[in-house]
Amino acid sequence: MKKVSLWELAAVFSKVGLFTLGGGYAMIPLIDREVVQKRKWMEADEFYDILSIAQSSPGLLAVNISIFAGYRMRGRIGSVAAAIGTALPSFLIILAIALFFAGYRDNVYVDKIFKGIRPVVVALIAVPVVDMIQRSHLNIWRAIVAVATAALIIFLKVSPIYILLVFFACFFCARYVQQRNRQQQKGSEHNEKEGDV
Amino acid sequence: MIFLELFWTFLLIGIFTFGGGYAMLSLIQSEVVTEHAWITAEQFTDIVAISQATPGPVGINTATYVGYTVTHNLGYSEWACVGGSALATFAVVLPSFILVLIICRLYERVKKSDLFRSLMKEIRPVVIGMIAAAAGILITPQNFFHWSSWLLLAGAFISCKFFKVNPIWVIIAGGLIGLAIY
Numbered sequence: 001m002k003k004v005s006l007w008e009l010a011a012v013f014s015k016v017g018l019f020t021l022g023g024g025y026a027m028i029p030l031i032d033r034e035v036v037q038k039r040k041w042m043e044a045d046e047f048y049d050i051l052s053i054a055q056s057s058p059g060l061l062a063v064n065i066s067i068f069a070g071y072r073m074r075g076r077i078g079s080v081a082a083a084i085g086t087a088l089p090s091f092l093i094i095l096a097i098a099l100f101f102a103g104y105r106d107n108v109y110v111d112k113i114f115k116g117i118r119p120v121v122v123a124l125i126a127v128p129v130v131d132m133i134q135r136s137h138l139n140i141w142r143a144i145v146a147v148a149t150a151a152l153i154i155f156l157k158v159s160p161i162y163i164l165l166v167f168f169a170c171f172f173c174a175r176y177v178q179q180r181n182r183q184q185q186k187g188s189e190h191n192e193k194e195g196d197v
Numbered sequence: 198m199i200f201l202e203l204f205w206t207f208l209l210i211g212i213f214t215f216g217g218g219y220a221m222l223s224l225i226q227s228e229v230v231t232e233h234a235w236i237t238a239e240q241f242t243d244i245v246a247i248s249q250a251t252p253g254p255v256g257i258n259t260a261t262y263v264g265y266t267v268t269h270n271l272g273y274s275e276w277a278c279v280g281g282s283a284l285a286t287f288a289v290v291l292p293s294f295i296l297v298l299i300i301c302r303l304y305e306r307v308k309k310s311d312l313f314r315s316l317m318k319e320i321r322p323v324v325i326g327m328i329a330a331a332a333g334i335l336i337t338p339q340n341f342f343h344w345s346s347w348l349l350l351a352g353a354f355i356s357c358k359f360f361k362v363n364p365i366w367v368i369i370a371g372g373l374i375g376l377a378i379y
Contacts (some may be wrong), residue, residue, distance in 0.1 A: 015284050017253045021365055056313045057300055058215045059293025062254040076298065083294060090253025091286055094261040095279060097247055102269060109376060116349060116375015117368055118242045118340040123353035124249060124364050125332040128219050129347025132325050142322040154333040159227045167323050171316060190355045
């Protein structure tokens, strides 16, 4: 594999960041085209490997992919370059918009426009919720967890951080018990075999 | 010291971002709007709208804009606001950066272990609840001040969900309708 310059790495991920609306999943085909097909920085297999790990890591998908890919090509400094590349265009664009809008906050027309947009935002956040419910085939317990989470946040103003902490505690306890049971099972099978002999 | 608080808040948000940008909206909302009351629910709604209509990851866009608005609301100068937005963006990315680098190091072992995979699978109901809450909290009397707001909600939902219209067009349409009827 030829050595990729840090500038090139940052530039390619800036381009990806600049041309994706909605971020995350919309970025995947673009990264695939730029990194795998056009520049041949990595094989398709390697890309799908990175993709699957990035998807099962916490954080923002687009940022995770760029960090993984940067690390694969140039190590730690490469991951910094790729991450900066991904975040910088959005940062600058938002900054420009924020500076511009700061002066127009009380404008009558801007106010009318946002009055029309606000209900739309609620719908746009609701769409992925429905998509996820359809995709994940929730059983009754998982459905209760989802509804309870939403209710706690909306009505009791509980921070999602506490809900996540409780979830982690339950998850790791369940995993520990599961593993101990498995070991005990293995142990008892072993004993039975020994008993037969 | 607002900048320290801003950094710490967004670091926490970054640490607990499981399930991507939309789940992050729920965290930002509860920390910045409910907990610290740095910005109003309406301002947050507007920020999310602009973040969705702008290129780049929604999570980064929102963090940048919220960082700016928080510092602006507290009456700091424009340069301080730029600093606030940079700080929020940096803080929100930092935890996943460290974590992903650790995962890179242990790549082969992580590949074999199913810990992260099963964690991400089991966490899904919580993430669904969090995103649903992000939408639910935004249904305020200010955001839905007129019966036509509900029509806009229904229209946007149907066109995105069933006709797969790009969100940016739906946002633009909402803005134009607002300009015409309010």
